[in-house]
Amino acid sequence: MELLIERKKVSSALGKSNLPGLDYTLNPYIGCSHGCIYCYARLYSDPRIRDNWGKIVVVKENIVDVLAKEVRRKKKGIVGLSTITDAYQRIEAKEGITREILRILLESNFRTSIQTKSSLVLRDLDLLISKLEIVDVGFTITTLEDSVAKVIEPGASPPRERVEALEKISAEGIKTWIFLGPIIPGVSEESFSEIVEIAKATKSLLYYDKYRTKPFMSGKAKEFAESAKKIDWKVVSDKIERLCRSKGVEIAKAFDDL
Numbered sequence: 001m002e003l004l005i006e007r008k009k010v011s012s013a014l015g016k017s018n019l020p021g022l023d024y025t026l027n028p029y030i031g032c033s034h035g036c037i038y039c040y041a042r043l044y045s046d047p048r049i050r051d052n053w054g055k056i057v058v059v060k061e062n063i064v065d066v067l068a069k070e071v072r073r074k075k076k077g078i079v080g081l082s083t084i085t086d087a088y089q090r091i092e093a094k095e096g097i098t099r100e101i102l103r104i105l106l107e108s109n110f111r112t113s114i115q116t117k118s119s120l121v122l123r124d125l126d127l128l129i130s131k132l133e134i135v136d137v138g139f140t141i142t143t144l145e146d147s148v149a150k151v152i153e154p155g156a157s158p159p160r161e162r163v164e165a166l167e168k169i170s171a172e173g174i175k176t177w178i179f180l181g182p183i184i185p186g187v188s189e190e191s192f193s194e195i196v197e198i199a200k201a202t203k204s205l206l207y208y209d210k211y212r213t214k215p216f217m218s219g220k221a222k223e224f225a226e227s228a229k230k231i232d233w234k235v236v237s238d239k240i241e242r243l244c245r246s247k248g249v250e251i252a253k254a255f256d257d258l
């Protein structure tokens, strides 16, 4: 997919978080070239980016300098990196903004929670290891089928590559987690048992969340949304919880309304 790269200056780096467990959000980019067909993050972008989701990425070109000043005056807290983009999407390999952000946050002792669908996070393993007591890394895994992921998460690392990255990070003693969400109707269930096994093997906490219907959804995403309406999510939730209990995997709902 051809990607249009734009640049803009920003006046702030750390945003106040309304998400559970996070004090701040930090998003180095606007838009996300992973282009997940169900992505809710597009709702927080302007219409041009929202309607071309996955095809336009805006680089916050001065965010490193802005952050360097903010960490000196802002109260310490937990930073979610990132919440409405993927900080390790492919442009990051060239820009290196996320690496600088991570370095500043960890050197300034801001606890940092990374969520990604990209194995590029391994590039920063040295930084993660240097401050492993204040960092955690989560991988979103909705399916383990690479061919399915290619359709629903076209720009992200294939799921098996994410699993390998998770294993490497966990092996270094870094706290890890898996986000099984959104649970894709007729897709994710195939991978439940194996994902739980991976969580066990990597000592990862497993978060999960249901598929949420949004007005922007079309094509395959809308088909999933229609199926999601017919699902008894309590049954799904019970199944995951049972599986996790049987394997001794720690589990948490991402949101309470499931």
Ligand code: SF4
Binding pocket: 032, 033, 034, 035, 036, 038, 039, 040, 041, 042, 083, 084, 085, 086, 117, 153, 156
């Ligand atoms: S990786 Fe996250 S932010 Fe990026 S498109 Fe997928 S769901 Fe959206």
